[in-house]
Amino acid sequence: MSAQPIIKLGVPKGSLEEATINLFDRAGWKIRKHTRNYFPDINDPEISASLCRVQEISDYISAGILDLGIVGLDWLHEVEHDKDVQIVSELTYSKTSNRPCRWVLAVGGDSPYQKPQDLAGKRIATELQGLTRKYFERLGIDVDIFYSWGATEAKVVEGLADGIVEVTETGTTIRAHGLRIIDEVMCSYPVLIANRAAWADPRKRAKIDQINLLLQGALRAENLVAIKMNAPAQRLDAILGMLPSLNSPTVSPLQDQQWLSVETVVNIDVVRDLIPKLRQVGAEGIIEYALNKVI
Structure with missing residues (x-):
């Protein structure tokens, strides 16, 4: 007997679509x-997915039509669903995915308005x-707000x-x-609701x-890589002193007792400077590899 879906998931269509699908992919889903409908397949019989406009997902979740979804914090605050x-x-996507965005108040460059x-x-x-409206009410400023359909x-x-607020x-x-x-x-970023x-x-x-744990693990891994190397035993302290890591690096003996295997996880931004320094102090066979998830 096939499993029945437990969770009805809303996948945002539009600006968050590609980043969301890529994130779920790295998390294991x-x-x-499909080109002809809005109900994509997902490799988990406990989840059914619907592709929805990001502006509508919070409404569908509020009404119980969906159980779970990803929206921008801006659209969540556009209509209050606190109850x-x-x-x-x-879901603070890294610089390689969706970055936080800002909603700003802007005026003409030559206008007299300064605040x-x-x-x-x-x-x-x-x-x-x-x-x-909430922004101007919070400041106690009475303005005429009208909807912009674009441009x-x-x-x-x-x-x-x-x-404009854009x-x-x-x-x-x-x-x-x-x-x-x-x-x-306001500053907006994706949230799982x-x-x-x-x-x-x-x-x-x-x-x-389960979904949140693995999504967060995939997000955390975006900015990290694993490094593995052979280290001369006599230079181990110098090499360990150069390694930033999540926890203490893993050090394992090799068949040749004059060498050790060292493995650790570091931020991707430091690798280009770190590897040459490791090479200079005697590390060999340095391997860098990407990570799917870090839990």
């Missing part, structure tokens, strides 16, 4: 999309009306808005449109915990 949605964990208070009574264009940066240039990573696109950032509204009823169900919770 192969998600395979029905549980944030399981942050949010200067926009009192003015028109603000944005795709995230709820988030923007938000152009709204100021065309004279349709006095300011998403950016570096601010390059905003500056290219002749705009100037005057405040940060669950329906609270699913979170309270022991069987579903066990599966959610």
